[in-house]
Amino acid sequence: MHVMAQMGMVMNLDKCIGCHTCSVTCKQAWTNRSGVEYVWFNNVETRPGQGYPRRYQDQERWKGGWVRNRRGRLRLKAGGRFKKLLTIFANPVLPNIRDYYEPWTYDYEKLTEAPLGDDFPVAQPKSLLSGEPMAIEWSANWDDDLGGAPEHGPRDPIVERLRKESEDKVRFSYEQAFMFFLPRICEHCLNPSCVASCPSGAMYKRAEDGIVLVDQDRCRGWRMCVTGCPYKKVYFNHRTGKAEKCTFCYPRVEVGLPTVCSETCVGRLRYIGLFLYDADRVTAAASVENEQDLYEAQLDLLLDPTDPAVLDHARRDGIAEDWLEAARRSPVYRLAKTYRVALPLHPEFRTMPMVWYIPPLSPVVDRLAETGHDGEDAANLFGAIDALRIPIGYLAELFTAGDPAPVRGVLQKLAAMRSYMRDVTLDRPHNESIATAVGMTGGEIIEMYRLLAIAKYEERYVIPTAYSGEAHQLEELGCSLDVDGGPGMIGSGPFGEASGRATPVSVETFHALRDRQTSDHIADPGERGARINLLNWDGKGRPPGLFPPPRQTPPGPGDLTAGGAAAARTAELGEDGR
Amino acid sequence: MNWQDVLLWAVLPYVMVVVLVGGTIWRYRYDKFGWTTRSSELHESRLLRVGSPLFHFGLLVVIIGHVIGLIIPKSLTDAAGLSQQAYHVQALLLGGIAGFCTLAGVAILIYRRRTTGPVFMATTRNDKLMYVVLVAAIVAGLATTLLGAAGGEEHNYRLTVAPWFRSLFVLQPDIASMAGAGLAFQLHTLIGLLLFTIWPFTRLVHAFTAPLGYLFRPYIVYRSRQGGPAARPARRGWERI
Numbered sequence: 001m002h003v004m005a006q007m008g009m010v011m012n013l014d015k016c017i018g019c020h021t022c023s024v025t026c027k028q029a030w031t032n033r034s035g036v037e038y039v040w041f042n043n044v045e046t047r048p049g050q051g052y053p054r055r056y057q058d059q060e061r062w063k064g065g066w067v068r069n070r071r072g073r074l075r076l077k078a079g080g081r082f083k084k085l086l087t088i089f090a091n092p093v094l095p096n097i098r099d100y101y102e103p104w105t106y107d108y109e110k111l112t113e114a115p116l117g118d119d120f121p122v123a124q125p126k127s128l129l130s131g132e133p134m135a136i137e138w139s140a141n142w143d144d145d146l147g148g149a150p151e152h153g154p155r156d157p158i159v160e161r162l163r164k165e166s167e168d169k170v171r172f173s174y175e176q177a178f179m180f181f182l183p184r185i186c187e188h189c190l191n192p193s194c195v196a197s198c199p200s201g202a203m204y205k206r207a208e209d210g211i212v213l214v215d216q217d218r219c220r221g222w223r224m225c226v227t228g229c230p231y232k233k234v235y236f237n238h239r240t241g242k243a244e245k246c247t248f249c250y251p252r253v254e255v256g257l258p259t260v261c262s263e264t265c266v267g268r269l270r271y272i273g274l275f276l277y278d279a280d281r282v283t284a285a286a287s288v289e290n291e292q293d294l295y296e297a298q299l300d301l302l303l304d305p306t307d308p309a310v311l312d313h314a315r316r317d318g319i320a321e322d323w324l325e326a327a328r329r330s331p332v333y334r335l336a337k338t339y340r341v342a343l344p345l346h347p348e349f350r351t352m353p354m355v356w357y358i359p360p361l362s363p364v365v366d367r368l369a370e371t372g373h374d375g376e377d378a379a380n381l382f383g384a385i386d387a388l389r390i391p392i393g394y395l396a397e398l399f400t401a402g403d404p405a406p407v408r409g410v411l412q413k414l415a416a417m418r419s420y421m422r423d424v425t426l427d428r429p430h431n432e433s434i435a436t437a438v439g440m441t442g443g444e445i446i447e448m449y450r451l452l453a454i455a456k457y458e459e460r461y462v463i464p465t466a467y468s469g470e471a472h473q474l475e476e477l478g479c480s481l482d483v484d485g486g487p488g489m490i491g492s493g494p495f496g497e498a499s500g501r502a503t504p505v506s507v508e509t510f511h512a513l514r515d516r517q518t519s520d521h522i523a524d525p526g527e528r529g530a531r532i533n534l535l536n537w538d539g540k541g542r543p544p545g546l547f548p549p550p551r552q553t554p555p556g557p558g559d560l561t562a563g564g565a566a567a568a569r570t571a572e573l574g575e576d577g578r
Numbered sequence: 579m580n581w582q583d584v585l586l587w588a589v590l591p592y593v594m595v596v597v598l599v600g601g602t603i604w605r606y607r608y609d610k611f612g613w614t615t616r617s618s619e620l621h622e623s624r625l626l627r628v629g630s631p632l633f634h635f636g637l638l639v640v641i642i643g644h645v646i647g648l649i650i651p652k653s654l655t656d657a658a659g660l661s662q663q664a665y666h667v668q669a670l671l672l673g674g675i676a677g678f679c680t681l682a683g684v685a686i687l688i689y690r691r692r693t694t695g696p697v698f699m700a701t702t703r704n705d706k707l708m709y710v711v712l713v714a715a716i717v718a719g720l721a722t723t724l725l726g727a728a729g730g731e732e733h734n735y736r737l738t739v740a741p742w743f744r745s746l747f748v749l750q751p752d753i754a755s756m757a758g759a760g761l762a763f764q765l766h767t768l769i770g771l772l773l774f775t776i777w778p779f780t781r782l783v784h785a786f787t788a789p790l791g792y793l794f795r796p797y798i799v800y801r802s803r804q805g806g807p808a809a810r811p812a813r814r815g816w817e818r819i
């Protein structure tokens with residue numbers, strides 16, 4: 001037994017309202033640079049739907065993850081080491097940018113510069129890759145809220161599989177559709193196929209907390225990780241030629257803060273905490289024969305943080321005492337293993353993903369309520385869970401490789417919790433039989449309810465800060481604003497696009513924001529972060545470049561800089577124009 | 579032996595080596611972040627899938643051909659009973675085909691680069707210069723292969739270029755041999771020297787980190803934070819605290 005600690009996340013899908021706040025804040029924090037315009041480390045997709053990138057779950061097409069060969073050994077679905085090296089000059093299964101979407105901006109300038117006329121000026125969409133006008137036909141969440149479901153829905157790989165297996169049709173007519181949102185980040189897998197696919201060994205799993213990262217100095221742009229990840233959560237920065245991925249906001253987590261997506265989640269549906277797991281058994285667990293056993297095998301890897309034997313081992317393996325304490329209080333361990341209400345996403349990819357999901361009961365309750373039944377009555381709910389085979393089948397394809405039993409178990413627990421808690425809230429006698437029907441006690445149900453419904457910040461995020469001794473190194477203090485090789489090098493170094501030292505993210509973000517706020521050109525793909533983005537505007541004052549320069553003094557061509565515009569405006573408004 | 583010959587065949591090669599080695603070390607130390615293939619496969623893969631393997635595999639064979647042709651002395655193949663005739667036939671076949679593949683590959687790649695909007699926009703001046711030198715080297719090389727096949731004393735590089743090449747390693751450049759080589763060979767050699775001189779400063783550096791270690795490492799890489807990025811010496815622009 002070799003005990004290792006793993007940062008994990010649980011998302012309670014019943015509470016996701018699909019607002020995309022998590023995606024937007026993540027993007028502002030990590031991928032608001034050119035080269036990664038199309039990248040969403042956190043994306044929220046509507047299910048049923050095709051997802052992002054389009055149909056990424058179809059591994060017959062994209063060859064992500066692991067497969068078990070006839071001798072019972074794991075091998076990468078896209079081929080082993082030799083095949084990787086032989087196809088290194090042109091990766092045969094790399095998604096094209098159009099499978100994600102072609103990033104674009106709008107020619108906002110037209111709106112203010114168009115001459116007076118009968119026609120209403122429109123801001124034409126322009127590609128951020130080529131600068132050409134383009135038609136917007138797809139994006140990271142094109143089928144949001146089942147938009148275009150009759151057209152796109154049937155092409156959901158899971159719907160396709162369900163249709164093959166049962167005569168019941170998944171309905172996409174408005175009245176009969178079910179839908180929910182699935183927020184996705186990198187799963188920080190225990191058996192990461194992205195790491196295994198990287199020829200240069202630039203990707204690694206951190207021994208301390210299991211966060212999977214790309215070493216930007218060692219990545220050589222061979223692109224194999226993009227193929228390797230079955231969740232398509234490694235992205236290729238087409239400007240720097242390096243792979244980038246969700247970092248689990250490690251600079252925040254290291255100092256005890258939750259990730260940006262969790263912090264800003266409107267539904268407060270994310271939980272972060274530690275798992276202790278047995279690293280020696282990961283490969284064996286990932287190679288079990290039957291795909292539907294993978295969920296159990298994965299659960300089995302998680303060690304009980306209250307078991308003295310486990311703790312002994314953990315101490316011997318160098319896990320600090322405050323980490324063990326955090327593991328004991330871990331909300332994710334409770335949800336995944338104690339209550340067994342959180343399930344892994346696509347365990348059949350055999351990567352042992354560590355972001356878990358509590359499947360939504362809402363589709364069932366809603367359908368029940370629509371038909372005039374009491375949607376919170378235990379008997380009704382239990383019956384309906386089985387009657388609505390399609391949502392269950394769909395959830396099972398997502399979370400348990402198609403085995404409906406665990407999903408039914410979770411939904412029954414959630415249903416039991418609703419009914420039981422209704423009696424509690426209404427001060428009616430508690431019906432213990434509801435609890436025993438799902439193998440829990442009333443006390444446990446109340447505890448689970450507390451964690452799921454009213455847990456406070458400190459209960460939802462239990463993140464140890466064992467790094468306090470080195471914390472100063474983590475802050476990007478003394479950043480190189482006025483040193484050559486610093487911000488001046490953003491964009492192009494002497495040897496091409498990306499050469500030069502990596503710019504600290506905070507510096508790059510600072511410049512991108514400033515450029516956007518001060519530029520009065522429309523986005524020029526060649527010019528890093530030239531967009532004005534009102535999302536970044538804090539509403540205080542008027543950032544220079546918010547309005548085009550005044551008409552009376554037509555600026556010369558060399559004068560179109562932000563500075564010129566600002567100077568012109570100051571002149572117009574007088575010294576204290578602001 | 580005039581001074582031009584000395585400059586070209588005794589000085590330049592060593593200058594090239596110094597720049598190549600020094601430049602590579604310098605770039606590796608100071609520009610690891612820029613050390614990448616800068617692949618554009620994300621934008622376009624249809625042409626790349628044909629052009630890139632054609633070019634790279636062609637080039638690998640060409641490199642092997644160079645090694646054989648330049649390092650193995652003629653006396654050795656003669657002793658092995660390989661006649662001049664037979665040697666030329668195989669060199670022409672192997673070298674010609676590989677060289678042609680390389681040229682076709684690079685032609686496809688350049689065509690793709692020019693016609694695919696986003697790929698062209700990601701092309702720097704540095705890249706363009708590199709492509710000119712690279713294509714010149716390939717074309718001149720193909721020309722010498724064909725000339726070598728035509729026969730003739732001055733076109734037998736194994737009596738001119740190869741002895742000179744080997745003499746460089748023992749620091750006694752055989753200038754006379756090289757000066758006696760045909761113009762095409764001299765040209766190809768010079769372009770080659772130029773290519774290796776600019777090599778460390780272009781995207782070609784990715785060749786130096788061909789990931790052969792992948793064959794021998796375990797699949798899953800664990801790294802500890804202690805040995806990781808935070809423990810590295812602070813880089814320029816990062817103040818120590």
Ligand code: SF4
Nearest residue numbers: 186187188189194229
């Ligand atoms: S989900 Fe994350 S850790 Fe897992 S294979 Fe993909 S990129 Fe790697």
Ligand code: SF4
Nearest residue numbers: 016019020022265267
């Ligand atoms: S912020 Fe929360 S509620 Fe909103 S989409 Fe993201 S996960 Fe769902």
